Amino acid sequence: MNALIVVLFSAELSAQGLPDPTALAKAPTSSWPTYNGDYSGRRFSPLKQINTANVHQLSLAWIHRANTGGGGGGTRLSATPIQINGVLYFSAPDHVWAVDARTGREIWHYTWQSKGGLHIGNRGVAAYHNWLYFETPDCHLVALNMKDGKERWRRQICDLDKFYFATMSPLVIRNHIVTGVSGDDLDAPGYIEAHDPETGDLQWRTYTVPMKAGDPGIESWPSLEAAQHGGGMTWITPTYDPELNLIYFGTGNPQPVIASKGRKGDNLFTESILAVNPDNGKMAWYFQVSPHDTHDWDGVETPVLINGEINGQKRRLLAQASRNGFFFVLDRATGKNILTTEFVKTNWTSDVDKIGRPIPNPAKELQIDGALVTPNQGGGTNWYPPSFSPDTGLFYVNANRAFSVYYIFDPSDKPEGWGGNDRSVYGEAMLQAIDYKTGKIRWSRKWEGQGTRGGVLSTAGGLVFAGDTTGNFIALNAATGQPLWHAGLGGSVSNGPITYEMDGNQYVLVSSGDTLFSFVMNSPVK
Amino acid sequence: MRLLILLVTVFLVAFSQGRPQRAPGAGVGPDDKHIPDPTGAERGKKLYAAECINCHGTQARGTERGADLIRSTVVLKDRSGIQIGDFLNNNQHKLQVTPAGQLTREQHLDLAHFLHGLVLSTLRRTQDVLDVLTGEAKAGAAYFNSEGKCAGCHSGTGDLKGIGRRYEPVQLQQRFLFPRGSAFGRRFGGGPQGKPVTLEVTPAGGKTAKGTLVFLDDFNVALRDDQGEYQSWKRTPGLKVVKNDPLQLHAEMLDKYTDKNIHDITAYLESFK
Numbered sequence: 001m002n003a004l005i006v007v008l009f010s011a012e013l014s015a016q017g018l019p020d021p022t023a024l025a026k027a028p029t030s031s032w033p034t035y036n037g038d039y040s041g042r043r044f045s046p047l048k049q050i051n052t053a054n055v056h057q058l059s060l061a062w063i064h065r066a067n068t069g070g071g072g073g074g075t076r077l078s079a080t081p082i083q084i085n086g087v088l089y090f091s092a093p094d095h096v097w098a099v100d101a102r103t104g105r106e107i108w109h110y111t112w113q114s115k116g117g118l119h120i121g122n123r124g125v126a127a128y129h130n131w132l133y134f135e136t137p138d139c140h141l142v143a144l145n146m147k148d149g150k151e152r153w154r155r156q157i158c159d160l161d162k163f164y165f166a167t168m169s170p171l172v173i174r175n176h177i178v179t180g181v182s183g184d185d186l187d188a189p190g191y192i193e194a195h196d197p198e199t200g201d202l203q204w205r206t207y208t209v210p211m212k213a214g215d216p217g218i219e220s221w222p223s224l225e226a227a228q229h230g231g232g233m234t235w236i237t238p239t240y241d242p243e244l245n246l247i248y249f250g251t252g253n254p255q256p257v258i259a260s261k262g263r264k265g266d267n268l269f270t271e272s273i274l275a276v277n278p279d280n281g282k283m284a285w286y287f288q289v290s291p292h293d294t295h296d297w298d299g300v301e302t303p304v305l306i307n308g309e310i311n312g313q314k315r316r317l318l319a320q321a322s323r324n325g326f327f328f329v330l331d332r333a334t335g336k337n338i339l340t341t342e343f344v345k346t347n348w349t350s351d352v353d354k355i356g357r358p359i360p361n362p363a364k365e366l367q368i369d370g371a372l373v374t375p376n377q378g379g380g381t382n383w384y385p386p387s388f389s390p391d392t393g394l395f396y397v398n399a400n401r402a403f404s405v406y407y408i409f410d411p412s413d414k415p416e417g418w419g420g421n422d423r424s425v426y427g428e429a430m431l432q433a434i435d436y437k438t439g440k441i442r443w444s445r446k447w448e449g450q451g452t453r454g455g456v457l458s459t460a461g462g463l464v465f466a467g468d469t470t471g472n473f474i475a476l477n478a479a480t481g482q483p484l485w486h487a488g489l490g491g492s493v494s495n496g497p498i499t500y501e502m503d504g505n506q507y508v509l510v511s512s513g514d515t516l517f518s519f520v521m522n523s524p525v526k
Numbered sequence: 527m528r529l530l531i532l533l534v535t536v537f538l539v540a541f542s543q544g545r546p547q548r549a550p551g552a553g554v555g556p557d558d559k560h561i562p563d564p565t566g567a568e569r570g571k572k573l574y575a576a577e578c579i580n581c582h583g584t585q586a587r588g589t590e591r592g593a594d595l596i597r598s599t600v601v602l603k604d605r606s607g608i609q610i611g612d613f614l615n616n617n618q619h620k621l622q623v624t625p626a627g628q629l630t631r632e633q634h635l636d637l638a639h640f641l642h643g644l645v646l647s648t649l650r651r652t653q654d655v656l657d658v659l660t661g662e663a664k665a666g667a668a669y670f671n672s673e674g675k676c677a678g679c680h681s682g683t684g685d686l687k688g689i690g691r692r693y694e695p696v697q698l699q700q701r702f703l704f705p706r707g708s709a710f711g712r713r714f715g716g717g718p719q720g721k722p723v724t725l726e727v728t729p730a731g732g733k734t735a736k737g738t739l740v741f742l743d744d745f746n747v748a749l750r751d752d753q754g755e756y757q758s759w760k761r762t763p764g765l766k767v768v769k770n771d772p773l774q775l776h777a778e779m780l781d782k783y784t785d786k787n788i789h790d791i792t793a794y795l796e797s798f799k
Contacts, residue, residue, distance in 0.1 A: 116557035160556045161602045185554045185649045369660040409653035417648025426704040448742045470743040
């Protein structure tokens with residue numbers, strides 16, 4: 001039986017731990033081998049053992065408290081675990097664990113000796129053959145042996161002295177380990193890279209802002225110096241279309257962040273969705289979701305790939321619920337905009353331009369004495385992953401409608417760094433189910449309280465799994481939003497939930513704070 | 527020069543008075559980054575004014591004659607003035623007031639304290655609100671008593687008497703927008719949070735319980751009644767829950783204020799001494 005199970009688990013992987021681009025174009029069942037499960041970013045599982053009729057029987061299988069060596073506590077697991085051959089691999093800043101997916105018992109724990117960097121979160125690990133890859137807050141890409149957590153090599157991927165740090169869960173595409181960088185304390189350029197999985201050597205680097213005279217986008221900056229310090233970090237794992245051979249990722253805020261006098265213009269390619277060839281880093285197209293942003297609304301939220309239908313025509317689409325409160329649907333072959341609509345009510349725009357970009361309202365320009373803006377800096381949503389169900393045609397995202405007063409602190413002609421900031425005053429939180437064809441909210445589940453920070457999972461069992469604001473992990477009817485099951489985790493969901501089938505049972509995993517919870521639909525005892 | 531003084535003041539205040547809450551640079555950048563000494567930075571400021579300001583500008587952000595030192599790799603990679611000193615001593619810097627090699631090791635260190643202080647003063651949470659008292663109190667009074675709907679619950683001679691004395695203007699601004707706001711609670715150590723939310727809970731065929739909200743979600747509800755007793759219920763189809771938030775109007779008004787309204791009301795509230 002064990003041999004059979006191993007064979008079944010390996011069916012989605014061409015070799016142990018090596019994601020097969022063809023297989024990863026489809027949603028996994030017996031494993032969860034990448035950050036998003038597959039390459040599409042849909043976080044939709046075809047599993048239906050747990051469904052609307054029986055989800056009320058979902059039971060706790062085990063919990064695992066991530067111990068960082070100080071006795072546990074204090075760690076926030078925002079990583080999406082990957083599960084390969086019955087072992088879960090997940091991370092927190094400076095830490096990686098391997099845990100038995102059947103029991104929740106630790107197999108090994110790797111600790112990185114940090115030299116600094118902001119320890120804001122780590123989104124997870126990537127697998128290739130028998131190796132794991134993760135990024136560290138002090139700017140390294142590290143390769144580990146999957147079987148024992150021993151370090152194979154380390155490569156610096158950013159400059160800690162320039163206040164970069166790293167959080168992204170890398171993405172494996174064939175022989176490329178795609179990595180991103182984080183940080184917006186000082187004014188530095190964003191970029192995305194690919195590394196050789198065997199050696200860690202740099203294969204290519206693509207900047208997200210112009211770095212020399214004549215670079216594309218330079219006309220959207222007042223000077224080359226402004227562009228070279230213009231931000232556009234690459235916080236979140238890309239998605240990938242194997243047929244088009246393009247990766248898709250969003251870019252972060254322009255810098256300086258709030259006070260923008262020194263960077264007049266659209267500030268390309270910050271707060272944009274970029275399509276890039278993973279073999280050479282060349283950009284195929286871009287679409288800017290927030291031209292010249294002044295609110296720290298990183299446009300990095302997962303670009304979800306949808307094979308859908310618009311006006312009766314089959315289309316290869318890309319959808320993003322962006323931090324600025326707008327939902328975008330693009331043609332992912334060309335980047336042409338199909339739909340732009342609010343998924344939470346905003347007050348910062350006057351209109352949408354002819355190419356689908358929201359136009360900032362001049363009356364809501366940031367001021368020394370304060371401008372009341374919604375969304376707040378946290379955004380209509382944030383880094384936490386959404387989900388799309390091809391069964392319902394709905395895009396699910398945990399959303400916030402929050403207000404802040406934004407202030408300019410530095411009114412000089414050349415502000416740098418954080419020459420302004422916001423003060424949050426009020427917020428509401430809800431799970432939104434968005435019809436990708438129209439952008440209309442099909443249903444909305446409002447949570448009590450404010451500040452959701454958890455991801456979403458949808459399944460062929462007709463379910464959506466998400467966290468609310470009061471510490472519940474909830475299964476809802478994907479078509480109606482009706483809650484069908486919940487478990488109090490003692491704290492808010494802190495990552496993106498995953499699901500897989502093992503030993504004939506479907507499991508659902510989620511983390512809250514430093515604890516990973518595994519729920520299972522048990523079979524009758526024989 | 528006024529902006530230079532402002533930046534240095536922000537930096538020095540951050541060290542001497544514990545404000546803002548997070549020390550400049552805490553948690554970001556390398557663990558071994560240069561932490562400036564305020565006394566050395568003060569000496570470095572004078573040195574900078576004599577040696578550097580003409581080319582690098584009052585804020586060290588560069589001019590047509592000199593580079594931006596806040597974004598300078600030499601400065602960012604410097605520790606204790608060593609890299610800055612090497613750069614100056616190695617004659618890479620053609621337009622020095624004092625010739626290469628003539629500034630002392632101590633002077634390099636003082637310059638480093640000053641420049642690293644400027645770098646840290648650009649980081650998140652190191653600067654603060656400048657001035658929110660730009661509105662017209664008279665216009666604020668008119669709005670307070672009409673479209674703002676404030677006068678329905680509040681008055682300057684009643685519950686708001688003396689509020690302009692008790693709170694800083696920026697606190698007043700955020701507090702009137704939503705008194706239970708998270709920013710107010712975080713930044714100012716809690717303080718009065720406005721009137722609490724109350725609940726009325728009626729079980730099927732049972733007696734209504736009233737009290738202050740303790741917990742409410744889609745599945746459970748809890749309150750504390752007038753006698754201080756804690757009561758909780760599972761939310762079932764037969765359980766009626768009525769939530770009364772006395773601040774609901776504050777939330778609804780957020781969609782209606784213009785920024786001018788906000789500045790005017792702040793000025794009006796500040797006049798309640």
